[in-house]
Amino acid sequence: MLGRDDETDLLESLLRHAAEGRGGGVILLGEPGIGKTTLLSHAEERAAGFLVLRAVGAAPESDLAYATLHQLLFPVLGSVDELPGPQAQALNILFGRAHGAPPDPFLVALSTLSLLSLLADTRPVLCVVDDAHWADQPTLKTLAFVARRLDNEPVALALAARADEGHGADLPDVRRVPLTGLGREAAKALLAERLGERRLTDSEQSHLLTATGGNPLALIELAGRPQPPEGTHEPLAMTDELQRSFLARVRARHAESLPLLQLIAAHGTGGVGTLEKAAATLPADTGPLHRAELDELLTYDGTRLAFRHPLIRSAIYHSATPDRRATIHRALAAAFDSLADQHRRAWHLGQAAVGPDEQAAEELERSAEQAALRGGPAAAMAALAKAAELTADGPRRGRRLWSAAHAAALGGFTEKAAELLDRAEREPHLDEEDRIPLAVMRAIVAEFAGSPEDAMDLIRPWIPRVLRLDRRRFTPTVAMYGDLGTRANRPDAWSELAGWLENIALAPDDPEDAVLLLLRRACHARSGRHVAPAMAEDGAAIESLTDPILMTLAGALARGLGEHELSRRLYRDAGRRARANGSLGALAWNLEYQAADEITRGRFGVAEAYAEEGYQFAMEVGQPSTACRNRGLLALCAAVQGRPDAAELAADVLAEASSRRLADARSYALRALGLIELGAGRYREAARHLEAVGGWDTYTPPDVVVGVVPDLVEALVRAGEHERAAAAAARYVGWARHAVSLEHAALAARCRALISTDGTADDHYAESLRLHAGFDAPLEHARTELLRGERLRRDRRRSEAQHHLRGAVETFRRIGALAWAGRALSELRATGGSVRAPGAGALSTLTAQELRIALAVSEGLTNREIAAQLFLSPRTVDYHLRKVFQKTDITSRAELMRLVLAERPA
Numbered sequence: 001m002l003g004r005d006d007e008t009d010l011l012e013s014l015l016r017h018a019a020e021g022r023g024g025g026v027i028l029l030g031e032p033g034i035g036k037t038t039l040l041s042h043a044e045e046r047a048a049g050f051l052v053l054r055a056v057g058a059a060p061e062s063d064l065a066y067a068t069l070h071q072l073l074f075p076v077l078g079s080v081d082e083l084p085g086p087q088a089q090a091l092n093i094l095f096g097r098a099h100g101a102p103p104d105p106f107l108v109a110l111s112t113l114s115l116l117s118l119l120a121d122t123r124p125v126l127c128v129v130d131d132a133h134w135a136d137q138p139t140l141k142t143l144a145f146v147a148r149r150l151d152n153e154p155v156a157l158a159l160a161a162r163a164d165e166g167h168g169a170d171l172p173d174v175r176r177v178p179l180t181g182l183g184r185e186a187a188k189a190l191l192a193e194r195l196g197e198r199r200l201t202d203s204e205q206s207h208l209l210t211a212t213g214g215n216p217l218a219l220i221e222l223a224g225r226p227q228p229p230e231g232t233h234e235p236l237a238m239t240d241e242l243q244r245s246f247l248a249r250v251r252a253r254h255a256e257s258l259p260l261l262q263l264i265a266a267h268g269t270g271g272v273g274t275l276e277k278a279a280a281t282l283p284a285d286t287g288p289l290h291r292a293e294l295d296e297l298l299t300y301d302g303t304r305l306a307f308r309h310p311l312i313r314s315a316i317y318h319s320a321t322p323d324r325r326a327t328i329h330r331a332l333a334a335a336f337d338s339l340a341d342q343h344r345r346a347w348h349l350g351q352a353a354v355g356p357d358e359q360a361a362e363e364l365e366r367s368a369e370q371a372a373l374r375g376g377p378a379a380a381m382a383a384l385a386k387a388a389e390l391t392a393d394g395p396r397r398g399r400r401l402w403s404a405a406h407a408a409a410l411g412g413f414t415e416k417a418a419e420l421l422d423r424a425e426r427e428p429h430l431d432e433e434d435r436i437p438l439a440v441m442r443a444i445v446a447e448f449a450g451s452p453e454d455a456m457d458l459i460r461p462w463i464p465r466v467l468r469l470d471r472r473r474f475t476p477t478v479a480m481y482g483d484l485g486t487r488a489n490r491p492d493a494w495s496e497l498a499g500w501l502e503n504i505a506l507a508p509d510d511p512e513d514a515v516l517l518l519l520r521r522a523c524h525a526r527s528g529r530h531v532a533p534a535m536a537e538d539g540a541a542i543e544s545l546t547d548p549i550l551m552t553l554a555g556a557l558a559r560g561l562g563e564h565e566l567s568r569r570l571y572r573d574a575g576r577r578a579r580a581n582g583s584l585g586a587l588a589w590n591l592e593y594q595a596a597d598e599i600t601r602g603r604f605g606v607a608e609a610y611a612e613e614g615y616q617f618a619m620e621v622g623q624p625s626t627a628c629r630n631r632g633l634l635a636l637c638a639a640v641q642g643r644p645d646a647a648e649l650a651a652d653v654l655a656e657a658s659s660r661r662l663a664d665a666r667s668y669a670l671r672a673l674g675l676i677e678l679g680a681g682r683y684r685e686a687a688r689h690l691e692a693v694g695g696w697d698t699y700t701p702p703d704v705v706v707g708v709v710p711d712l713v714e715a716l717v718r719a720g721e722h723e724r725a726a727a728a729a730a731r732y733v734g735w736a737r738h739a740v741s742l743e744h745a746a747l748a749a750r751c752r753a754l755i756s757t758d759g760t761a762d763d764h765y766a767e768s769l770r771l772h773a774g775f776d777a778p779l780e781h782a783r784t785e786l787l788r789g790e791r792l793r794r795d796r797r798r799s800e801a802q803h804h805l806r807g808a809v810e811t812f813r814r815i816g817a818l819a820w821a822g823r824a825l826s827e828l829r830a831t832g833g834s835v836r837a838p839g840a841g842a843l844s845t846l847t848a849q850e851l852r853i854a855l856a857v858s859e860g861l862t863n864r865e866i867a868a869q870l871f872l873s874p875r876t877v878d879y880h881l882r883k884v885f886q887k888t889d890i891t892s893r894a895e896l897m898r899l900v901l902a903e904r905p906a
Contacts, residue, residue, distance in 0.1 A: 003186025023150035025157030030179030033217025036160035057134030065379030068135040087111035107582025109145035117873035124154035181214020265317035277335035356392035381407035398427035489663035498523035514541035562741035588617035602778035632668030639672035642819025667704035683719035746771035782811035802833035858900035
C-alpha cells in the first residue's frame with residue numbers, strides 16, 4: 001500500500017458509508033500491475049463484519065452472458081428463493097436451477113439488487129469485481145443498474161478495470177479512480193522492501209523507475225532482471241515483458257504442468273469434472289491438482305478453480321499456439337455433453353473454429369435460444385454473431401446477423417444492433433423476404449435511437465407487401481408507420497395507410513386484425529370520412545393483446561379516435577406488462593404515452609413522474625431518442641407549473657431534438673417555450689416559438705401542429721396580429737370538423753371566440769365551456785374560463801367575470817399550474833373579487849419518485865410489489881415512503897390512500 005493513502009482512504013470511506021446504510025461504488029482504473037488487485041484485497045481486509053462477494057472477469061468468458069455475475073452470487077444462491085416469485089424465478093432460470101421463459105435483463109438486474117438488499121438485512125455487503133473490463137456485458141449492465149440504486153442500501157461495489165482492453169467497464173454512477181504509477185519515494189521504498197539486502201544503484205533505480213513509470217508489479221518483477229545498458233532510452237514493452245516474466249516463473253517451477261494450466265485457463269469457471277474429461281482426451285495430467293502442487297497459482301473453493309492473479313491466467317492462455325488453443329477448446333466442447341451445457345459446448349466449438357465451420361455455426365445458432373434463456377438477449381447476440389462469423393453462405397450469414405441484431409436491440413445494445421445490420425445488408429444474394437425484417441429492425445433502432453423520418457423511409461416500401469403476405473407478423477410495423485408519421489410531422493403517412501388497408505379483409509375477433517381495423521378507422525377519421533363507432537368485440541379483441549409495444553400503439557390509435565378510456569386501459573396494461581416482464585425498453589417508450597395523456601388530463605405531477613421514470617429507463621437501455629421525448633414532456637410540465645428551470649430545460653431539449661430530427665420532442669420544447677412567454681405577456685415571442693413547430697400548410701394536419709394552434713391563436717390575438725390569428729383559427733376550425741374528440745371542438749370554439757369581432761364571442765366561449773365539460777382536460781377548461789373572464793371584465797360585466805375567473809383560479813391551483821393561477825388571480829382582483837391565494841396540496845411537495853410510490857400505495861401495493869414495479873429495492877421504497885409520511889404529516893398507509901383520493905394528485 002505504499003503511496004496509496006488517498007486510494008485506501010477512499011475505499012475505507014466507501015465501506016464506512018455502506019455500513020451506515022449509504023452504499024455506493026468505486027472503480028479503480030489503470031494499466032496491468034498498477035495495484036488495482038492489491039487495493040481490492042485491502043478493501044476486503046478492511047471489510048470486517050461485511051459479507052464479501054468476489055468475482056474476476058476473464059477474457060475467454062467475456063462473451064458468456066452473466067458468467068461474472070454467477071461467480072459473484074454463487075456463494076449466496078441459497079438465498080434466492082427468499083425473493084418475490086418472479087425475481088427468484090428469473091435468477092433460478094438464469095443460473096440453470098429452473099426452467100422457464102428467458103428472463104428480461106432488467107428483471108435480472110432488479111433481482112440482483114433485491115438479493116443484495118436482502119443479504120444486507122443481516123450485515124453489510126461488499127461486492128468485489130476484479131478485471132471488470134473482461135466481465136461480460138450483461139453483468140456490467142446489471143452492476144450499473146445496481147450502482148444507481150445504492151443510496152439507501154448497506155451495499156458497496158468495488159471494481160477494478162483496465163481502461164483500454166476488453167469491453168471496457170462503463171458504469172456512469174460509480175466513482176472512477178484512475179491509478180497512476182507510484183511516486184519516486186514510494187517506488188524506492190517498495191524496491192527496498194522487496195530486494196532486502198541487495199540494493200540497486202541510484203542509476204539503476206532511476207532507469208527502472210523511468211522504464212516502468214512507477215508500475216508496482218513491473219518494479220517487483222523486473223527489479224532482479226538485467227537492466228538495459230546505460231544510455232538506452234527506449235521504453236520497455238511492458239505487456240510483453242510482464243507476460244514473459246510470468247511465464248518464466250511458471251516454466252521454472254511448473255514446466256510439466258503447463259499443458260494442464262493452459263487447459264484450466266481456457267476452461268474458465270466451471271466444474272472440475274468437465275476439466276478432467278477434457279484433460280483425458282488431450283491428454284493432460286491432472287495429478288498436480290490433487291497433489292496441491294499448483295496452489296501458488298490456483299485457488300479451489302470445492303467446486304471451482306481460479307487463478308490467483310488474472311495476469312497469470314492471461315499469460316498462460318496466450319502462451320499456447322493458436323492450434324493448441326483450438327485443440328483445447330475442442331476437447332472442452334466434447335466434455336460438455338449435457339443439454340444444460342449446450343451453450344458452453346457451442347461457445348467452445350466457436351472458439352475452436354478456424355475459418356468457416358457450419359457445424360459449429362449451427363450449434364451456436366441452436367444454443368442461442370438457450371443462451372437467451374440463461375442470459376438474456378446479450379447471450380443470444382454473442383452466440384448468433386459468432387455463428388454468422390463462421391458461416392460461409394451469404395444469405396444464411398445475413399439471417400444470422402439479423403437474428404443477432406434483433407437480440408442486440410432487445411438488450412438495448414443499439415449501436416451493436418446497427419453494426420450487425422450494416423454487416424447483414426452487405427451480404428450478397430439476399431432475397432426480398434430476407435430484406436424485410438432487416439428494414440423493420442433498422443426502423444426500430446431508428447425509432448429508439450435515431451430519427452423517425454429515417455424509420456419511416458426504411459419500412460415504407462415494404463408495407464404493401466407485408467400486408468399481403470404476412471400481416472399478422474408485421475402488424476406492429478404497420479401500426480408503427482402511422483405513429484411515426486405523427487412523430488415525424490408527416491401526415492401523408494395516414495393517407496398512404498388508408499390506401500394500403502382499404503381492400504384487405506380483416507377479422508374483428510383476431511387481436512392483430514383488430515388493431516389494423518382500429519388503424520383503418522383512424523385513417524378515415526383523419527381524411528374527414530365518417531367513422532363508425534367501435535363494436536364491443538373490437539375492444540375485446542384489442543384488450544386481449546399481450547405485446548406492450550403493440551398495446552401502446554393501439555392505445556395511441558384509440559386516443560386519436562376519442563376513445564380515451566380504452567386508450568388509457570391499453571396504456572396502463574401495457575406498462576404493467578412491461579414492468580412484470582422487466583422489459584425496460586418497452587416501458588420507457590410506453591411511459592412517454594402515459595405522461596402525454598396525463599398532461600392532457602392536467603395531472604402534471606403524475607405526468608412528471610412518468611416522464612422522469614421513462615427518461616431514466618430510456619437512458620439505461622440505450623434509447624436516446626425516447627429519452628429526449630420524455631425529457632421534452634418534463635419541460636412542458638415545468639412550463640405549465642411555472643418552474644424557474646423550465647426555459648433552460650426546454651432549450652436543452654430543443655437543441656437535442658433538432659439535432660436528432662425529432663419533430664415530436666421539438667414540438668414539446670417549442671410549446672413549453674411558447675407557454676412560458678404567453679404566461680409572461682411576451683406574446684410576439686410566444687408566437688415565434690409556436691410557429692416554429694412547422695407543418696402549417698398541410699390539408700391533413702400533423703398532430704404536433706394541432707396541439708399548438710390554440711396557443712398560437714391566443715398569442716397572435718394578444719400581439720395584435722389579427723389577420724394571422726384569424727388564418728390560424730380558420731385552419732384549426734377546418735381541421736376540428738373532422739375530429740372525433742370533443743377536445744378539438746371545444747378548442748375550435750375557443751379560437752372562434754378569440755378572433756370574434758361581431759359580438760358572438762360570448763356564444764363561442766359558452767359553447768367551448770359546454771364541450772369542455774364533456775371530457776377530462778382541466779388545464780384547457782380553466783384557460784377557457786380565464787379567457788372568458790378576461791373578456792367579460794373588459795366588457796365591464798364584473799359579476800359574471802368573477803364567476804369564471806374564480807373557477808379558473810381554483811382549477812389552476814388544484815392541478816399545480818401556479819403561474820396561470822397567478823395570472824387568473826390578478827384578473828380576479830382587477831374585478832374587485834378575491835379568493836384565497838393559490839396554494840399547493842400536500843402531495844405537491846413530493847418528488848417524482850416519492851409521488852410514484854404514494855400512488856402505488858394508493859393502489860394497495862406492498863413495498864415489495866412497489867419495488868418490483870419501479871425497479872427499486874424494498875429498502876429504497878421504505879426509505880422514500882418514510883419521507884412521504886414526514887412531508888405529508890401522516891403516519892399510516894391508510895391515511896396516505898385517503899390523501900391521494902382526496903387531492904386527486906396533479
